Amino acid sequence: MTEGLIGQERPLVTISLRVNGEPVEAVIEPRELLLDFLRDRLGLMGAKRSCDTQVCGACTVLLDDLPVSACCTLAYEARGREVLTIEGLAQDGALHPLQQAFIEHTAVQCGFCTSGMILTARSLLQDHPRPTRQEIRHYLKGNLCRCTGYWNILKAVESVAGSGRQRGRVGEEAT
């Protein structure tokens, strides 16, 4: 358990990385989680803590463009790499097309899953600009949402993916 470390001289390491395009250097404990690093040290609160077990995706950030669960990733693992959080997605105040689509398709409710959902979708579209509906569903399986029932999220991602679907009444068309 952790008490062995408490109250003792703890080893520290220096890491440097880029977060949302900016260079960051920090002295951290090796055990520090990327999620705590981002939230507590850098004040980037968009990534959320929920399941702690890499199931829900609320803490998702992109590490060299690939989604990771920041709750189960050591900050040390991000050394020398590029981290993108939801705060870094909009460019010069202009929302990313996925952010815009989530607004337009009412794909946001409580907002707790939203950051992770958008970042995972961004990673998908970067690798697969025109995914099928099945591919979107498969890729987003690791991001839970308890509010929306997913339909509007699917529609929002599809609208950006340019898969040719018209925006219509939600879910009316069968696959």
Place this chain on the structure above:
Amino acid sequence: MTASGSGIGRSVPRVDAREKVTGQARFAGDLKLPGMLHGKVLRSIYPHARILGVDVSKAEALPGVVAVLTGADLLDIDPYYGHSIKDRPLIAIDRVRFVGEPVAAVAAEDEATAEAALNLIEVEYEVLPAATTMQAALAEDAPLLHEVEKLRPGLFHGLGELRPQGNICYQHTIARGEVAEAFERADIVVEGEYTFPAVYQYAMEPHTAVAQWEGDQVTVWASCQHPYLVRAELADLFGLPVTDVRVIVPYVGGGFGSKSYTKMEPITVALARKARRPVRIANRVDEAMVTTRRHNMVCRMRTAASADGTLLARQVSLWLDTGAYADNGPRVVATAADAAPGPYRWESFHVDAYGVYTNRPPSGSYRAFGATHLQWIGESQVDEVARRAGIDRVEIRLCNLLRPGEEVRPGGKPLDADLVGDVRKIAEALDWDSPKPPGTGRGLGVGLLAAGARPVSTAIVRLQADGTALLLVSTTEMGQGARTVLSQLVSEELALPVERIKVPGGDTNVTPYDRSTGASRSTTLAGKAVQRAARQVRDELLAIAGEHWGVAPHALELRQGAVWYGGKSLTFPDLIHERFGFSGGEIIGHGTVRPEAGKGSYAAGPVFWEVCIGGAEVRVDPGTGRIHILKLVSVADVGHAVNPELVEAQEMGASMQGLGNALFEEMVFDEGQILNSTLLDYHVPTIEDLPDAFISRLVENEDGPGAYGIKGVGEGALAGVPAAVVNALADLGIKVNELPLTPERIWRALHASDVPQRQEPIFKENP
């Protein structure tokens, strides 16, 4: 004089969407106060035990630990709370009653230190016999959870002092006529015993509270649905006037009932009191699971009908496991009783509903409680009657459903919905009259949920000198879109664009009283208060303008942020300047909603009947028992949709939760210990669990009690889905009497020669 803001009926984008897609929306766990400590809770490992001693000395000695709280720190206060029954200490005093009950809490400079300190606390327990199931709790020689002659009343439900009967903390009966006589006369009787599992709400944001004392005043930032009820319970616990307790609610990351009433706030406030510094306690998922959950239930139901399918009578006994403390159990019991008969024209019915204490984590609210428990049972019996009578399953409903204005149950509100129309819409969306593809089953379920809770809400609209408006209302924004919809109501009344209306979060020192955010009440009741507040502002604007032009207010029109008299206009800033003779000041409107009839008690309620309806088309893999949902259908009988897309979003979200409840969600207990306390083991629906098609229909008959005929939605679909799926399975010949419908259960049902029957009834005799 007309308002032409056209603020309602339009799917304007959510006012909070931009903050949420950019990661700027702040939740309770995002708050950092100077000097804030992190709290962790040591929880009981036994379902029932006496606490002989708690030694915190080693924990206190750990560097970084500031305070350790135990029951011994509460001698100066009455540490019991509970909004319906005051049965729960904010931390265990001398006894623990469930695995997970808080025994001690540590505040430390960081979370890891607090966690480490928990391991240094030594608790000496004397293990007591436990009643970890309802069967055990209802046995004659069962250990008693609360050995008192009378249970103390909580602050809100007006239940008075209840005398527990053994471990039954609350009983509720509704009845009409003599059922025995009807059953003797019946040609068809369907009966069975059914079980519903314990379910976890899984709001993605686990309960979080931050407490800061300043002298004798305390401020709490909490992920709570009902800030005013939390304030009242905290004031009661700590012996403070309510004005010395301030509850602030940032954005809430999902509620679904799990954050209704008081949860982690008392222990956080007590820990901060001892530490003399601000403290945050943030639950993890396993802790959220033992904070509150949905009641598991056992139900016996029988339905009597005549040979032509006329429904005659229904008799129901049901037992809801409220766990170690009542939480919202009594309300769940009463609502379950109300839902049990189903929305039919019965000659007679009799429902006995019981809330049972057990040595399990407490159960409270979860979206569409009561209705979700009962509707799949009642509706499966209606389908069975139809099969035996040889009539169509939609037809039997059209013949027997209540019509608007008919009594639902004695003493309650008469039916305020067109259920026949709603059922027709579901049937149409399911292509009911067209042949089914081979191997598919279709089903639907309709029911009613007593909604609205107590009709007490207030709101304030403050029109500012630049023509923008602040709407102060204590409705919690937890994803449902309350801030958007309530803005639209102000927009409608004041002819102001939504962008010019700001709705800050709930803050009991700033936003006025609202009873609660739940029971689908906000758009209807808080919305009515908002409308009244906005109308006061409007009336004052018209009066100022009328005075200016020397005309009567009714000759004037409100449009585009101005008052018009023929071709002349005065903008809102002009009018405020006119009133105050200065480029400042503001116009304030107040709105109040209170019970117009009765007192809003369990017996007098509900404010309205929420329609719970759904349809499903399913297929089953005979090899694995896995259910594939081809189509889900919902009808939102909403009275008047302020924001149609938000209504649909509520329907879709509730439907998916309904699928989770129907297909796979179950908290599994062994000796009171949850076996699946992570999301690895407790499966909630993912995007891959989506049905192939989802259809949502709006019904706007303007028959609700809110402004413009609004009535609430957002819960009903959750109750409708399990009923629809169960009936679609029965359409395939697969009859089930327990949820969830796991592949194993379906496979067993497929391979049993008849309905799966238990060897013995769960309860041998009525307790």
